[in-house]
Amino acid sequence: MDLLENSGSWLSLNEIENARANLPIVYVDAIPVRVDANGEVTEVGLLLRAMPDGSISRAVVSGRVLHKERVRDAIMRHLEKDLGPLAFPKLPASPQPFTVVEYFPDESVTGFHDPRQHAISLAYIVAIEGECAPSQDSLDLIWVSPDAATSPEFEREMVGGQGRLVRMALAHCGLLP
Amino acid sequence: MDLLENSGSWLSLNEIENARANLPIVYVDAIPVRVDANGEVTEVGLLLRAMPDGSISRAVVSGRVLHKERVRDAIMRHLEKDLGPLAFPKLPASPQPFTVVEYFPDESVTGFHDPRQHAISLAYIVAIEGECAPSQDSLDLIWVSPDAATSPEFEREMVGGQGRLVRMALAHCGLLP
Amino acid sequence: MDLLENSGSWLSLNEIENARANLPIVYVDAIPVRVDANGEVTEVGLLLRAMPDGSISRAVVSGRVLHKERVRDAIMRHLEKDLGPLAFPKLPASPQPFTVVEYFPDESVTGFHDPRQHAISLAYIVAIEGECAPSQDSLDLIWVSPDAATSPEFEREMVGGQGRLVRMALAHCGLLP
Amino acid sequence: MDLLENSGSWLSLNEIENARANLPIVYVDAIPVRVDANGEVTEVGLLLRAMPDGSISRAVVSGRVLHKERVRDAIMRHLEKDLGPLAFPKLPASPQPFTVVEYFPDESVTGFHDPRQHAISLAYIVAIEGECAPSQDSLDLIWVSPDAATSPEFEREMVGGQGRLVRMALAHCGLLP
Numbered sequence: 001m002d003l004l005e006n007s008g009s010w011l012s013l014n015e016i017e018n019a020r021a022n023l024p025i026v027y028v029d030a031i032p033v034r035v036d037a038n039g040e041v042t043e044v045g046l047l048l049r050a051m052p053d054g055s056i057s058r059a060v061v062s063g064r065v066l067h068k069e070r071v072r073d074a075i076m077r078h079l080e081k082d083l084g085p086l087a088f089p090k091l092p093a094s095p096q097p098f099t100v101v102e103y104f105p106d107e108s109v110t111g112f113h114d115p116r117q118h119a120i121s122l123a124y125i126v127a128i129e130g131e132c133a134p135s136q137d138s139l140d141l142i143w144v145s146p147d148a149a150t151s152p153e154f155e156r157e158m159v160g161g162q163g164r165l166v167r168m169a170l171a172h173c174g175l176l177p
Numbered sequence: 178m179d180l181l182e183n184s185g186s187w188l189s190l191n192e193i194e195n196a197r198a199n200l201p202i203v204y205v206d207a208i209p210v211r212v213d214a215n216g217e218v219t220e221v222g223l224l225l226r227a228m229p230d231g232s233i234s235r236a237v238v239s240g241r242v243l244h245k246e247r248v249r250d251a252i253m254r255h256l257e258k259d260l261g262p263l264a265f266p267k268l269p270a271s272p273q274p275f276t277v278v279e280y281f282p283d284e285s286v287t288g289f290h291d292p293r294q295h296a297i298s299l300a301y302i303v304a305i306e307g308e309c310a311p312s313q314d315s316l317d318l319i320w321v322s323p324d325a326a327t328s329p330e331f332e333r334e335m336v337g338g339q340g341r342l343v344r345m346a347l348a349h350c351g352l353l354p
Numbered sequence: 355m356d357l358l359e360n361s362g363s364w365l366s367l368n369e370i371e372n373a374r375a376n377l378p379i380v381y382v383d384a385i386p387v388r389v390d391a392n393g394e395v396t397e398v399g400l401l402l403r404a405m406p407d408g409s410i411s412r413a414v415v416s417g418r419v420l421h422k423e424r425v426r427d428a429i430m431r432h433l434e435k436d437l438g439p440l441a442f443p444k445l446p447a448s449p450q451p452f453t454v455v456e457y458f459p460d461e462s463v464t465g466f467h468d469p470r471q472h473a474i475s476l477a478y479i480v481a482i483e484g485e486c487a488p489s490q491d492s493l494d495l496i497w498v499s500p501d502a503a504t505s506p507e508f509e510r511e512m513v514g515g516q517g518r519l520v521r522m523a524l525a526h527c528g529l530l531p
Numbered sequence: 532m533d534l535l536e537n538s539g540s541w542l543s544l545n546e547i548e549n550a551r552a553n554l555p556i557v558y559v560d561a562i563p564v565r566v567d568a569n570g571e572v573t574e575v576g577l578l579l580r581a582m583p584d585g586s587i588s589r590a591v592v593s594g595r596v597l598h599k600e601r602v603r604d605a606i607m608r609h610l611e612k613d614l615g616p617l618a619f620p621k622l623p624a625s626p627q628p629f630t631v632v633e634y635f636p637d638e639s640v641t642g643f644h645d646p647r648q649h650a651i652s653l654a655y656i657v658a659i660e661g662e663c664a665p666s667q668d669s670l671d672l673i674w675v676s677p678d679a680a681t682s683p684e685f686e687r688e689m690v691g692g693q694g695r696l697v698r699m700a701l702a703h704c705g706l707l708p
Contacts, residue, residue: 167530171525172522
C-alpha cells in the first residue's frame, strides 16, 4: 500500500497528504484463493505484513488505483507486488465486485478502518493458479482452509476489518462456515 | 440437452414428459469465453448445433441439472459434453449467476423460449483455457469477438433468446458494444 | 412450502413424490428486511414455523416455483402467504439472486438440508415496507437486528442451514457482524 | 457533478484541478427506474442536462463521492439534487453495484468518457416511488420504456457512454431488448 509510487503521475508526499485529507481514495482488495477443478474455493491466501506502526498482521492483497490506471491493471499490479510474478492470477470476467468496502479513519462508521485515509475499495475474489513468492512488504503467505480463515485465531491477526472481509468473501462463495 | 441421461436416477421418456408438463426444470447456461492475461473477455464461443427440428443454430452451452447433482458438476458436465475433455473451463468461485433466464413454451412471456418445457436457468460466464473439440450434437465451435457475437448476423442464427443472453453476458463483462 | 397447490397444473401427491425422487425442485428463498431511508438494512424478519415433524423453528420465507410461474410471481406469492397481503414487499429490480442454495436430503453435501428433496433455491433480500400479519403455517414473525439475527441463540432455532443463509444475506448487505 | 461543493472539507478550484490531474475520482451513477408491484422495471428516468460546453444531453444521475461521505449518502444526495426532495428513492440493500464504470479523458480506453478527469463510478439501479421535480442543472426528466431508452434516438442524445450504461442496467434487469 505504498502511495508514493504513481506510474506516469508522480505525487509528492505533500500532495498525497493533501489528497488524503480531501478526497476518498480508490482502492482494490483482492482475496487470493485456491480452487479445485470445479472452481470451488479450497483455500484462502493470507499475507503476513509489517504494518506502518511496526506490528505484524495477516492481510489480503490491497492497494490504490493510480491515475489513468484501469481497475484490472491495478489488481494485477498489487497481486504481482505481493505474490510475485509467477502467481498467474485469474481475474473475474466481470468488473462487478462482490462488495464495496468503505474504510474510514473513524472505525465506528462502517467497522472498516484505515487510520490514514477515507478509502473506497472494490473487492474481488481471485483464483491463484501459479507459484507464489511473497515480496516487498509481504513477509510471508499462507494458504488456509475456509474454516481456518474464519476462525477467531486468524481474525484476531487481521486489522481494519479485513477478517470480516474474508468472511464476506467466503459467504459470497457459499462457504461461510 | 439430452434429457434421457440421468446419472443415478434414470427417468423413462414418459416420466420426463410428465415432469416437463408439471414442473419447471432446472437448467444451467454457460457462456464460454476466452480472456486475456488480465481476465478481460476477448472472444465468445458459439456452438453450431443440430436442433430437434432439423435446423442448424448457433448456441451457448446449456443443459439440465440432474437429481442430486451439484450445480457446479452440471456446468462441468455440459461443458465437457460440448467442448470436449481438454477445454479446462474455469468456473467462477461464487455460485451467484450473472442472471437467471426463464424459458417458457410461450415466447411472449419473457422472450426466452423453449418449446418443450418451462426451464429456469442459472447463467454463468466461463473462461475456457484449453483446447476445444466439439462433440455429441455440437457440430462446430467458433470463437468470435464481442462485437461480432452481438452482431445481427450472429443473433439471427441463435434461437430461444440466446442471442439476447450473449448480449446480457457481455453487458455484465462491461463489453456490450 | 405446501407442494400440493399448483396453479393451473395440479399434481397428485403421488406425482409430487415421484418428481421429488427424480428431479431437483426449483425454490425461492426470500430474506425479509426492514431498511432505513438510505436503503440500509436495520432489521431481519424471522418466521416462527411449525415443521412437518411437529417441532417449531425460526425460518425465512421459502417455497416452490410452480409450473409456468414467473420467479417474481413465486416470490410475491410466498411473501404474501407468510407475511399477509399488506406487507408491500419491494423486490429487487434484477433477477440476479445474491446466492443459489443447494438443499440436499444428505446434509453432508452442502450443509443446506431438506429431508424431503433436492431443491435448488434462488435467494433474494426483500425490503418489507408494510404491515405484516403472519398467516397459514407461520405462527409468528419477529424483527431482529443484524447482530441478533446472526447470534448463536437464533441460529440454533433455524434448521436446514437457514441460519447460515441469513448470515450470507447480511454479508451481502455489508452487515455481517 | 459540481465538484466545488464538499461538505466538511472544502476544496479550492485549484486543489480540485490538482486532484483531478493526479488521482482517479470516486463517482456514483444511479439509473432511476419505475417498477411495477412485482419489482420489474417498467420505465427508465432520463434527465435533460445543460452540459459544460453549452450543449443539451440526456443523462442518468451521476456525481462525486465526497471526503468522509458514505456511498449511500452520496447516491441519495445526487438523487435529491436531480429529482427533488419528494422522489423517495429505494436504494438496493446491498453495496454491490451492478457494474463499475471507468470514465477516462481518452475515450478510446473503455468507451466511457469524461473530458475533465479519470473517474471510477459505482453504478446502481434505483427504484423511484415518489414525485420528481428536476432541479439545479437538470432541465427536465422524462420516463421512457426500456425499449425506448435503448433506442438509437435516445442513445444519440446521451454522451460519455451513458447510453451504453443504460443498456447495461437493463441487461442486468433482464430487460435488454
